Amino acid sequence: QVQLVESGGGLVQAGGSLRLSCAASGRTFSNYGMAWFRQAPGKERELVGAISRSGSSTYYADSVKGRFTISRDNAKNTVDLQMNSLKPEDTAVYYCAGREIVRQLNDNRYDYWGQGTQVTISS
Numbered sequence: 148q149v150q151l152v153e154s155g156g157g158l159v160q161a162g163g164s165l166r167l168s169c170a171a172s173g174r175t176f177s178n179y180g181m182a183w184f185r186q187a188p189g190k191e192r193e194l195v196g197a198i199s200r201s202g203s204s205t206y207y208a209d210s211v212k213g214r215f216t217i218s219r220d221n222a223k224n225t226v227d228l229q230m231n232s233l234k235p236e237d238t239a240v241y242y243c244a245g246r247e248i249v250r251q252l253n254d255n256r257y258d259y260w261g262q263g264t265q266v267t268i269s270s
Contacts, residue, residue, distance in 0.1 A: 149174045149259050151243045156264030161235055163268075167228040169243030169261055176224040177201070180246050182257060183217060183228045185239035185266075195241070196228060197252040206252035211237075235270045 155167040167183065182197035196217035197206040205217055214233075219226040226243060241264050244257035 149176070149179055149245050151245060151259055151261035153241065153243045153261045153264040156241060156266045158267045158269065159233055161233060161268055161270050163233050164229070164231045165233065165266060167230070167241055167243075167264060167266070169226045169228075171224045171226070171245065177221040178247055179259075180249065180252075181217075181219060181226040182244045182255075183226075184242045184244055184255070184257075185237075186242070186263075187236075187239040190239075192242070192255075193239075194253070194255040198226065199252065200249075204252060230266070233266075233268045235268045237266065238268045239266060240264065241266050 149171050150173045152170050183195045184192050185195050186192040195208050195211055198217045198219050202219045214231050216229040243261040245259040246257045
């Protein structure tokens with residue numbers, strides 16, 4: 148199994164930026180496809196962005212395309228989410244997720260999850 152720990156959440160004003168980071172431990176990180184999800188109160192969990200094992204391919208939800216960037220460093224066992232031009236509707240708990248099974252990047256089935264980090268955007 149892989150253990151995932153997120154960091155970097157917080158409170159920022161609309162239009163600002165945040166960078167989330169997820170540190171992985173326990174297994175060979177490069178064997179895992181990785182993703183970031185978010186869940187706002189009263190809403191379903193949403194796949195925000197995903198990245199392939201090598202980092203060569205990425206996927207973004209339409210709601211964040213052009214504003215968010217997912218990246219990974221297999222040498223450091225980390226996956227990051229750079230969030231720019233933040234909006235109040237981006238407020239949610241953000242989760243890092245991983246899987247060993249290779250699926251389409253827009254497939255939201257993941258096996259391993261972090262504990263989540265709160266992101267709050269004030270208007």
